[in-house]
Amino acid sequence: MPARSPSPANDTAAHGTTFEEPTRPATREAGRGPAPRAAVTALLALAALPVLFTLVEVFRAPPMHYGDYWTILSKVIDDTGALAPAGLFELYNQHPIVVTGLLFYVDAVLFGGSNHLVGVVNVVASSAMVAALWTMLPRRLSPPLRAALVATFSLLLFSPAILEFYAMSMSGAHWLAGFAPAVVALAAAHRGRTVAAVLLALLGSLGHGAAFPVWLAIALVAWLRRDAAWRIWTPLVLLGGVVVAFLTMPGGSSVPPADAPAVDVYLMLISATMGQIFAIQSVDLATLAGLAALLGVAVSVTAVVRARLAPPPDPSGDGLTSAASGRGPAESAGWVGLALHATLVAAMVGSSRVSLGVDIGQSARYAIIPALTWIALVTLFVLLRPRVPVARAVAVTTALGVVAFVAGSTQGQKVRNELRAVPLLAVAAQVGAHETLAGLKMNPDDVPAFAATGAYPFHDGFTLGCGGPELGDRVDLASVRELAHPDDDTETAGYLETGRVEGDAEISGWALVEGARADCVLVVDTSGTVIGGGMTGLNRPDLVDNLPTSEPGAGFQAVAAAGLLEGRVLVARDGALYEVVAGAEADVDGAGAGGTPGG
Incomplete structure (x- = not known):
């Protein structure tokens, strides 16, 4: 008797539709034994290595915080170093700082202002994103392919191109306060858990503006899953409330306003931002990589949306057609939402930072945008091309992650070089060298308040x-x-x-x-x-x-x-x-x- 293929995970359980997988040869579900188990082990080890390398970089970095840590901390404390709650609800460079301000205050007062500690928190947040993305992978994929995708997620999110998030932890803490809840929210929406997704989106919106597009993405995910109408409209209505709250919050920006540039300048900045993880030293190459990403997003999203708009499958018809057409939009929903979210964040960067020139798209803080974009694209490739053999799919996905990791080395070295100035900042803060402090992005007038918190270098560990x-x-x-x-x-x-x-x-x-x-x-x-x-x-x-x-x-x-x-x-x-x-x-x-x- 031929073995019966296992039924796929019920990704559409929220709307009560289940499809039986017909008996057929399934390339990606075949192959269990010593060789696949060894491949899975090797790929999971590959997924762990970037995390370990990043932790080493965290503890190699200086113990003192740098840059925006001190600016944000100055907004949420008073002259005595005590928490000033009103400052949490001011925008900083057009971004909320509620979550980040609280984190920095707790870090300063309870943990001596440790760059290492916040760096570890950021590693945990990114690891949570990898875990959330893993839960979105359908069970029908073979174990080696699932492991290869997890390795690619890790290689992209812990690429040296994103080293600023971990070694210069203040940057990662702010951005991940928006991105990490947003990605976990999409994973919840992918499983039909709208309430959890909405709460996580709210948390992200209090952390950083990078979370704002997730409201639209959650609504799209619910629509692709054929969820109830309230699951689609709730995030859209709440987005309106978030926008109103954002527009009424006080706070300025150090980014100069821009004259209306030509459309091509916007497009080049957006493209360069979306492709920079593969080409740090060349804006032109980054733009080409970004255009490829935008094209991939457009093609993938169009394919999934067309499948969603197709007539519902006829249960009495061909079993294979019914299963494939019903499963496709639902199992791709979260990945389409992730692609949309990352693309909209890139568009936000293009519209709000265009006055700084197209080179700003090469900034290390934006590397997470192409990382998440390509994570979505490579997963959609696997889901939308089911007939690609497992070995080939594993090779393609893993190669993408390895290339991105190696290509990020240049950006990582830039971050290491910038961090070399931190010991000089620590000494200047201790000896009252005001001109040097100002040149290293610390306001001399705020130093007494910083010292009152006990953050490094203002304690015996200096x-x-x-x-x-x-x-x-x-x-x-x-x-x-x-x-x-x-x-x-x-x-x-x-x-x-x-x-x-x-x-x-x-x-x-x-x-x-x-x-x-x-x-x-x-x-x-x-x-x-x-x-x-x-x-x-x-x-x-x-x-x-x-x-x-x-x-x-x-x-x-x-x-x-x-x-x-x-x-x-x-x-x-x-x-x-x-x-x-x-x-x-x-x-x-x-x-x-x-x-x-x-x-």
């Missing part, structure tokens, strides 16, 4: 990273060795490129100790008291070309307390201190970097 001298300690200057001038052609050398060492002013240069970078940098006054510090490891490839070293990260930058008129710069390596000096005054005032290699 360190200059030298494993010894900290701010206020005194160094025995007589024991400090002076680094050689670069003209001496030695592996232990350094150069202070900014000349005289003054407080709250740029102090930068490079230092090598036996051909290796310094562990940290200190600024001391003439008595040896430590009154400043900064960051090391800055990229200086010119040194490799001109000195006997293979170390490209020998650059440093430091800052000292305002009011210092004459200081000295020390670097540490393996516990020993060395002084970095400038050349002759004529060298410093001349062109280039005072005789430094590659200056």
Whole structure:
């Protein structure tokens, strides 16, 4: 007797329609045994690797928050560091901050303002999105194909292109406060759980404007599923309430208004945003990838909508036709909703950020938009092309994820480079270097309120990273060795490129100790008291070309307390201190970097 094929999951249970799968050869349901089990294990391991890599990046990042964390925190606390609830209901750059403001406040007051902790929260939020997307996959798909899709979801959502969300956690916390509830809401709507979907959409709408399109997507999902009318109209009515609330909320924007540009500029910005995960260094290539995504969305959505508009299947007709036509729109509903949601967010970026130029579409914070778009597209490809063999479908889906992950490396390195400035910000906040603070996106007037919350660097965990001298300690200057001038052609050398060492002013240069970078940098006054510090490891490839070293990260930058008129710069390596000096005054005032290699 031939084996009977299993019945598909009842994805249409909410409207009371069930279709029996007829007996037939089913390529994607065949094949169970050692080989498929090994493939599933390997693919699930592949899905776990990007999460683990991202966690490593989270803990490699500086402990201090950066950028918008401090701006948003300043809106939700008063001068004493206590919560100011009214600030939660102000817009920031046209986005709600209710959820994010509360998260940042709790993080500052209870957890010392930990960039690492919020980064882990963001990893959990993205993992929840992967899990929600997994629940939307129909059971009829073979285990290897389901595992391949989950691996692709993970590779896209934890691509280095989205590293800003995790290593620079303030960015991810704000965006994921909108996106994560929205994606889980779509998973709920996909199963006919409209009330849960609406509540999650409301939560997302309090977190970030990226959640706003999900109301339309939930309504579309309900329509594709042939749900009751109230399930379609409820999210649309509530969207109207959300829009009214949004328009009445106070708050400004740092984005300059734009003159009405040509339609092609809007389209290019939207396309570049939707394709950037595959082409960070080229707006043109990103635009082409984005246009391919838009075309894929249009074709896929059209196919599913046409199936939904077709006459309902005749139960007395051909069993295969009845099952396929009834199952198609319902099992694709959530994925169509996801594609619509991501596309509308890209359109929001295009309309609200066009004054910043088309290059803004390459910003790391927008990489989640193409990630979710391509997740929807690759899944719709699998669902709408059921006759593609399992091995080929697995190869296509996995290859897409791997390519996106590798292509995101350039964006990830940009984020790592930007984070190198955070230790300098921490020192400037501690020593009151107001000009430096302003240049690093922290309002000096808000520092007392930040300090009152106890957020890093305003607690005992702050360190200059030298494993010894900290701010206020005194160094025995007589024991400090002076680094050689670069003209001496030695592996232990350094150069202070900014000349005289003054407080709250740029102090930068490079230092090598036996051909290796310094562990940290200190600024001391003439008595040896430590009154400043900064960051090391800055990229200086010119040194490799001109000195006997293979170390490209020998650059440093430091800052000292305002009011210092004459200081000295020390670097540490393996516990020993060395002084970095400038050349002759004529060298410093001349062109280039005072005789430094590659200056």
